[in-house]
Amino acid sequence: MSGLLDGIRKTARVLAGVFFLAGGLSGCALIIPQTDALHRTWPADLAEKAEVPGVPFYPQEDYQCGPAALATSLASFKVPVTPDDLVDKVYLPARQGSLQIEMLAGARGYGMVSYELPQSFEAVLREVAAGTPVIVLQDYGVWPLRIWHYAVVAAYDKTKGEVVLRSGMKENLVIPFSVFEYTWKESHYWAMVTVPPDRLPVSAKESDYLNAIVAMERVAKPEAARTAYATFLGRWPDNVTASIGLANAEYALGRVRQAELVLWGAAERHPESVIVLNNLAQTLSDQGRTEEALQVIDRAAEAGGPFAPTVADTRLAILKRLGKSP
Amino acid sequence: MKSAAIKFICRILMVSMILLPFQTVYAGMISTDKVAAASAAQSERAAVLATITRADVSSQMQAQGLDPKLAAERVNAMSDQEVHTLAGKLDSAPAGAKNSGWAWAVVIILAVVIWYNWK
Numbered sequence: 001m002s003g004l005l006d007g008i009r010k011t012a013r014v015l016a017g018v019f020f021l022a023g024g025l026s027g028c029a030l031i032i033p034q035t036d037a038l039h040r041t042w043p044a045d046l047a048e049k050a051e052v053p054g055v056p057f058y059p060q061e062d063y064q065c066g067p068a069a070l071a072t073s074l075a076s077f078k079v080p081v082t083p084d085d086l087v088d089k090v091y092l093p094a095r096q097g098s099l100q101i102e103m104l105a106g107a108r109g110y111g112m113v114s115y116e117l118p119q120s121f122e123a124v125l126r127e128v129a130a131g132t133p134v135i136v137l138q139d140y141g142v143w144p145l146r147i148w149h150y151a152v153v154a155a156y157d158k159t160k161g162e163v164v165l166r167s168g169m170k171e172n173l174v175i176p177f178s179v180f181e182y183t184w185k186e187s188h189y190w191a192m193v194t195v196p197p198d199r200l201p202v203s204a205k206e207s208d209y210l211n212a213i214v215a216m217e218r219v220a221k222p223e224a225a226r227t228a229y230a231t232f233l234g235r236w237p238d239n240v241t242a243s244i245g246l247a248n249a250e251y252a253l254g255r256v257r258q259a260e261l262v263l264w265g266a267a268e269r270h271p272e273s274v275i276v277l278n279n280l281a282q283t284l285s286d287q288g289r290t291e292e293a294l295q296v297i298d299r300a301a302e303a304g305g306p307f308a309p310t311v312a313d314t315r316l317a318i319l320k321r322l323g324k325s326p
Numbered sequence: 327m328k329s330a331a332i333k334f335i336c337r338i339l340m341v342s343m344i345l346l347p348f349q350t351v352y353a354g355m356i357s358t359d360k361v362a363a364a365s366a367a368q369s370e371r372a373a374v375l376a377t378i379t380r381a382d383v384s385s386q387m388q389a390q391g392l393d394p395k396l397a398a399e400r401v402n403a404m405s406d407q408e409v410h411t412l413a414g415k416l417d418s419a420p421a422g423a424k425n426s427g428w429a430w431a432v433v434i435i436l437a438v439v440i441w442y443n444w445k
Contacts, residue, residue, distance in 0.1 A: 092392070092421060095416075142435060248355060248358050
């Protein structure tokens with residue numbers, strides 16, 4: 001089976017080469033615009049050659065390149081996981097493959113942040129240069145048929161114009177930039193990374209990366225969420241949602257005092273945030289500082305907004321503790 | 327065929343399975359994903375919709391060969407936005423590794439190769 005697939009891939013590569021040559025006549029910017037742009041102007045601050053050290057290789061069993069690619073990415077950050085462990089997390093039996101969203105979701109339970117990269121060749125190269133392997137979705141089919149395949153970009157070399165992939169049964173599949181882009185662009189340049197919570201992808205954008213951490217927080221251990229929010233705040237200290245996330249993670253770890261301190265900081269920067277005030281009042285109340293809690297929750301109650309019902313509940317609980325009727 | 331009543335009970339069970347064991351609720355604390363979704367003004371309505379969509383996607387995943395517990399776990403690892411994106415597209419979204427059309431691809435590619443070699 002894999003021999004056959006390899007054969008198909010070879011043919012696809014030959015065809016890609018033919019298209020590439022044909023493209024050369026009519027301007028290859030149409031077929032491989034990003035490779036073309038990189039050839040014209042290589043970004044000055046991007047290394048000409050890079051290899052992520054210690055990217056493992058898991059030869060893929062039938063159809064299971066999703067689990068294999070995800071395991072490659074996770075294990076390169078020393079997460080103890082094998083493709084077999086991931087079959088139950090990302091493999092969809094009836095489709096005999098893995099969906100992109102599940103590839104993102106599958107890493108979160110391990111306390112890793114999954115981040116979808118911008119649709120950019122340069123972004124992929126920048127991650128590799130920073131030491132992060134990149135999972136890409138390629139299409140080896142010929143129009144109108146598709147053969148979707150996940151691979152991991154582990155290295156590139158500008159002078160040779162090549163990228164190195166962990167792919168299928170090939171530990172080091174070396175292909176030209178042009179062919180890589182040709183097979184990759186059908187997925188709308190889909191690429192993702194999984195990073196440990198104490199690390200930021202180079203191409204991380206504030207709102208997108210925050211969503212990535214919030215999604216991880218649903219299923220990861222609070223320690224991982226705490227580290228991820230703290231790392232995020234190191235880069236974007238003014239983000240109120242991340243402060244609330246950090247406080248919630250501290251709270252989940254039973255560190256109520258720490259949560260309180262984070263929320264005081266957030267309340268100073270964002271006095272208008274009802275959520276900060278509500279959660280702050282709760283942490284104060286939990287520590288038995290009920291009078292203080294009441295002052296804070298009254299500020300939240302005045303502000304109103306979509307969380308008013310929750311605020312009212314919190315206020316009621318605090319008043320009960322004080323032995324007052326509302 | 328399943329009766330409507332059984333289907334209804336299944337839905338209820340699915341929703342409770344998704345919500346009960348995984349969502350840790352702390353008294354009084356507003357969770358981060360609610361904050362992130364707060365820009366959608368009616369957050370309660372959004373939360374109810376999200377719950378229904380999760381149950382839907384979960385049953386769609388069961389139809390793709392997963393057992394109910396696994397399906398619920400996997401849907402739980404997705405954000406609300408991801409669940410929305412995936413709803414109804416499980417059988418058409420790209421699935422890396424194989425496509426039902428591969429056999430045709432092989433036939434066509436072989437035909438092309440043979441035609442080029444022997445023409």
